[in-house]
Amino acid sequence: xxxxxxALVVLPAIDASDPWSIFPVAKHFIDARWERxxxxxKQSREITRDSKKLIVALHRLQxxxxxxxxxxxxxxxxxxxxxxxxxxxxxxxxxxxERFYRDLRPGMEELIEALxxxxxxxxxxxxxxxxxxxxxxxxxxxxxxxxYILGLMDLGGELMRYAxxxxxxxxxxxVFAVCHFMQQFFHGIPxxxxxxxxxxx
Amino acid sequence: MFAHVQDxxxxxxxxxxxxxxxxRSLDRILRNTHTCLSQAFxxxxxxxxxxxxxxxxxxxxxxELKQLKAVVPSGQYHRYASQFSNALQTAISLLAFRxxxxxxxxxxxxxVEGAFDIPVETDLNTPLDFFVPLDDYLLAIxxxxxxxxxxxxxxxxxxxxxxxxxxxxxxxxxxxxFQTLNLKNDAVRRKYDSIKYDVKKIExxxxxxxxxxxxAQQQAVSV
Numbered sequence: 001x002x003x004x005x006x007a008l009v010v011l012p013a014i015d016a017s018d019p020w021s022i023f024p025v026a027k028h029f030i031d032a033r034w035e036r037x038x039x040x041x042k043q044s045r046e047i048t049r050d051s052k053k054l055i056v057a058l059h060r061l062q063x064x065x066x067x068x069x070x071x072x073x074x075x076x077x078x079x080x081x082x083x084x085x086x087x088x089x090x091x092x093x094x095x096x097x098e099r100f101y102r103d104l105r106p107g108m109e110e111l112i113e114a115l116x117x118x119x120x121x122x123x124x125x126x127x128x129x130x131x132x133x134x135x136x137x138x139x140x141x142x143x144x145x146x147x148y149i150l151g152l153m154d155l156g157g158e159l160m161r162y163a164x165x166x167x168x169x170x171x172x173x174x175v176f177a178v179c180h181f182m183q184q185f186f187h188g189i190p191x192x193x194x195x196x197x198x199x200x201x
Numbered sequence: 202m203f204a205h206v207q208d209x210x211x212x213x214x215x216x217x218x219x220x221x222x223x224x225r226s227l228d229r230i231l232r233n234t235h236t237c238l239s240q241a242f243x244x245x246x247x248x249x250x251x252x253x254x255x256x257x258x259x260x261x262x263x264x265e266l267k268q269l270k271a272v273v274p275s276g277q278y279h280r281y282a283s284q285f286s287n288a289l290q291t292a293i294s295l296l297a298f299r300x301x302x303x304x305x306x307x308x309x310x311x312x313v314e315g316a317f318d319i320p321v322e323t324d325l326n327t328p329l330d331f332f333v334p335l336d337d338y339l340l341a342i343x344x345x346x347x348x349x350x351x352x353x354x355x356x357x358x359x360x361x362x363x364x365x366x367x368x369x370x371x372x373x374x375x376x377x378x379f380q381t382l383n384l385k386n387d388a389v390r391r392k393y394d395s396i397k398y399d400v401k402k403i404e405x406x407x408x409x410x411x412x413x414x415x416x417a418q419q420q421a422v423s424v
Contacts, residue, residue: 014310014323018309019306019307019309019310019312020307020374020378022310022323022378023378023379023381023382025323026335026339026382027381027382027383029323029324029325029335030335030383030384031383032324032325033325034385036325092325093325093326093327093328094328095276095277095279095328095329095330096325098277098278098279098280099279101279101280129203129206129209130205145206145209145210145213146210148206149206
């Protein structure tokens with residue numbers, strides 16, 4: 001993985017007097033970019049997979065159960081943080097973060113879904129944008145507003161599932177709490193702008 | 202709940218509006234530049250003069266690009282690049298055409314940098330704030346062949362029978378350059394596929410000239 005970012009390859013040189021010398025350089029560039037994309041997609045899939053596993057584990061927990069939450073999520077989150085750090089290394093220069101945004105988005109979205117779900121179970125509150133930013137900043141990742149909102153959209157689905165299974169366990173209070181929370185949540189979402197952003201992506 | 206997020210999105214929306222208006226100004230200048238350079242089709246012998254005439258327009262384009270660069274936030278080039286990628290490609294392809302009619306040579310990335318004051322990216326690990334993506338440069342070069350096929354047929358129509366063969370050699374060289382690249386199914390690949398048809402067209406013109414012996418006749422006359 002590190003070899004992708006720091007390959008000691010002999011780079012084709014551009015001869016200032018020969019415009020045709022751009023082609024070997026272009027070939028190398030295109031190949032290197034493709035290779036890095038492939039590595040990033042693989043790493044991003046790992047983040048998606050681990051985040052999904054985390055969400056499955058969260059479904060089995062009760063709300064406000066700090067100890068239970070810690071036991072179930074601390075280690076997986078540490079591992080995910082490590083994956084994020086690896087992704088960051090692969091990306092190389094920060095300007096490449098946007099270059100490969102399309103490939104990284106699914107993993108990041110799933111992660112935000114997991115983080116916000118965990119936060120809700122822990123506190124009964126919505127993980128704020130600022131909290132999301134600081135959670136991911138530790139491993140060098142930035143969060144765009146639309147990424148945050150996409151993650152929350154997925155959270156909606158998970159909360160519905162959670163409320164349903166809690167209802168089967170007769171924990172009616174939880175169902176009402178989640179319902180009220182989701183109502184607040186959906187009325188708050190800056191919907192029209194979100195649609196524009198999403199379409200642009 | 203989402204006041205901060207809303208605010209960020211509003212600000213980005215404003216920024217994108219700003220970028221859009223810069224691109225519109227740039228497009229206007231490029232349209233004029235295209236009109237100027239198109240004179241080369243009706244007066245194929247005056248390439249150098251027409252190229253010189255277009256200089257002032259390219260200078261205007263450079264100014265617009267400077268304005269654009271000032272607006273795009275540093276470190277987030279790719280986030281906004283899609284808004285001006287087409288304009289950038291057009292600017293470079295016009296420059297490539299200009300270089301060709303002036304010197305029958307391929308536009309180099311140094312010339313792009315000289316004309317627009319913007320570097321062309323050539324490597325993934327070099328930090329650049331505002332640059333021409335290599336894909337945009339390649340796409341611009343790949344649109345040369347279709348213009349050159351028009352130049353070839355117009356040259357023949359204006360009785361320059363030697364030129365089409367030179368245009369053919371050049372276009373084939375461009376095509377070969379693209380053949381060395383490992384292209385995936387993207388825009389560059391599609392452009393590359395279309396170059397083949399332009400090459401074919403120019404080959405037919407050269408063939409026509411050869412069959413009618415026009416190039417040999419012209420050479421004999423000029424001796």
